[in-house]
Amino acid sequence: MNSQKSPQTVRNREETRRRLIQAVGALLSEHGFTALGVNAVARQAGVDKVLIYRYFGGLSGLMAAFGREGDFWPSMDELAGGDIEAFAQLPLEEKVAQFAYHFVDAIQRRPLTQEIMAWEMVERNDLTVELETIRETMMLRFIEMFFPEMQPRIDMQALSAIFGAAISYLVCRSRHIRYYSGVDLQSDAGWERLKKAMELIVRGIMAQLN
Amino acid sequence: MNSQKSPQTVRNREETRRRLIQAVGALLSEHGFTALGVNAVARQAGVDKVLIYRYFGGLSGLMAAFGREGDFWPSMDELAGGDIEAFAQLPLEEKVAQFAYHFVDAIQRRPLTQEIMAWEMVERNDLTVELETIRETMMLRFIEMFFPEMQPRIDMQALSAIFGAAISYLVCRSRHIRYYSGVDLQSDAGWERLKKAMELIVRGIMAQLN
DNA sequence: TATTGTTGTCACTCGATAGTGACAATAGAT
DNA sequence: ATCTATTGTCACTATCGAGTGACAACAATA
Known part of the structure; x- marks a missing residue:
């Protein structure tokens, strides 16, 4: 349960900062954000909690630092399926569908992101704000880049809001429940549906459109 | 902040039970589920916390009792727009659209439900389980009742999962953020989009379908 | 080697929480 | 009026959290 504190071999500020930041990620994915606190993070990092205050000004600053380092949102590239060039060539219909699929995969592959998204439902803090910002700019840029021609006729922002919301919700919920509206969220078959x-x-x- | 404890005028078990149950609702909608605890509930109810253990066996039991009393999920009637007969007569397309609209309204009208839905993202407990159960049976019954003819051709369960998820997510998120994918979740204009x-x-x- | 600023440890305060045991006040019966 | 079970109050323990001040260990200088 508790990682024994292997007393610092070397005295090194940067190393300690890294250990603390990493501890946030470990705690988040293992025990969720409710378990996140100054004491718990310090314990996990095997470091004294006072250093959180010294180096980050508090838990809030530490989370902001964690937010800056993380890879908890898919890149444009990932959403396009790895090859942006090829993606751009796809017919419109295919582009939208591929986008949705890649988005599902990207979120499912990131338990940490799921945890933060759950957190977003509850409160705003330096970490959730970071994720919000990344997501918002990413989504808008993606739409702007790949679906410019549709914009006047179809409200792509609203549409992708609906898709993004549905996917985010269902992936997050799948962590604690099995069935939603009769669909098995914990099976591949359910996600195929x-x-x-x-x-x-x-x-x-x-x-x-025609 | 703290409701002064107007000392019980009458000694009455039922009345006290009701006060406690009501206090749960008040706390949830005012300060969210993170503020929910034995002490807080007792303080809010103006009653000693030991009574929570005596009458409900603990906070968990109290929440289960609260769950049983609450009106935090729209009825079939409400989802149909008040007049089930009339709803059944609508053309298919209209039925689905109306359903979605009523669902949006129903959730927006229930801050308590929004709070519990946020909670669902984080953990399972007697209260969230209650809501899950009600929702699941309600959704399935609704589909079965109003969209039986589509079932073989179109996966209405999956479709309503997507709609329900999107709406739930966006309403919940609107409590803490303004823009999602460029849509203003806190304005009527945004919801019109x-x-x-x-x-x-x-x-x-x-x-x-044709 | 002595000095100094940095890095890390420890021990503490303060406040809030869950849960419990002892006791007082009361209602409803005899 | 008296007794008794019920209802409610109070005081307490034990635990955990955030945050702080004092101090020890160390590295890099002079």
């Missing part, structure tokens, strides 16, 4: 439904939606929207 | 997008989706799906 959801993907099929998303495809259906995308096809329907595209049909209205 | 979202409703329009949902309409678009519904129309597109229906078009594929």
Whole structure:
């Protein structure tokens, strides 16, 4: 449960800072944000808690630092499936569907992000604000880059808000419940159903473009 | 901040139970579930905390009791817009759209439900389980009742999972952030955009039925 | 080697929490 | 009026959290 504090071999400010930042990530993914506190982080890092105040000005500053270092949001590249060039060539319908799929995978692959997204539901703090900012700019840039032609006719922002919200919610919920509206969120089969439904939606929207 | 404890005028077990249950609701909607504890609830109810143990066996039991009394999920009737008969007569497309709208309104009208939904993201307890159960049966019954004819051709469960998830997420998030994917979640205009997008989706799906 | 600023440890205060045992006040019966 | 079970109050323990001040260990200088 508690990591014994292997007393610092060397005295090194940077190393200690890193250990603290890393401890935040470890605690978050192992025990969730409710377990996050000055004492717990220090214990996990094997370091005295006073150093959190000295080096980061408190837990809040430490979380901000953690936020700056993390990889808890997919890049444009990842959302495009790895090859932006190729993605740009896809037909519109395919682009939207691929985007949704990659988004599902990206979130499912990041338990830490799921945890922070759960946190976002509860309060705002330096970490959630960081995630908010990254996400917001990323989403808008993505839309602007790949779906400019649709913008006047279709409200891509609202559409991707709905998709993003649905996916975020369902992935997050899948951590604690199994069935939502009769769909098994903890099985691949369930997610296949959801993907099929998303495809259906995308096809329907595209049909209205003509 | 703290409600002074107006010392019990009458000694009455039932009355005290009610005060405690009510205090849970008050605390939840005013300060969120993080503020919920034996001490806080007792203080809010103006009653000694030992009575929570005596009458409910602990906070968990009290929350279960609270869950049983609450009106934190819309009824079939409410989701149908008040008149189930009339709703059943609507064309398919209209039914789905109306359902989504009513769902948005129903959730927005229930801050307590929003709070519990946020809680659901974080942990399972007697209260969130209660809400889960109600929701799950309600959603399935609703689909079964009003969209039986679509079932084989279109996965209504998956579709309503997506709609329900998106709406739940966006309403919950609107409590702490303003913009999501460029949409203003705290303005009527923003929600109009979202409703329009949902309409678009519904129309597109229906078009594929023919 | 002696000095000085940095890095880290320790021990403490203060406040809040969950849970419990002893006791006082009261209602409803006899 | 008296007794008794119920209802409610109070005081207490034990535990945990954030935050702070004093001090020890150390590294890099002079």
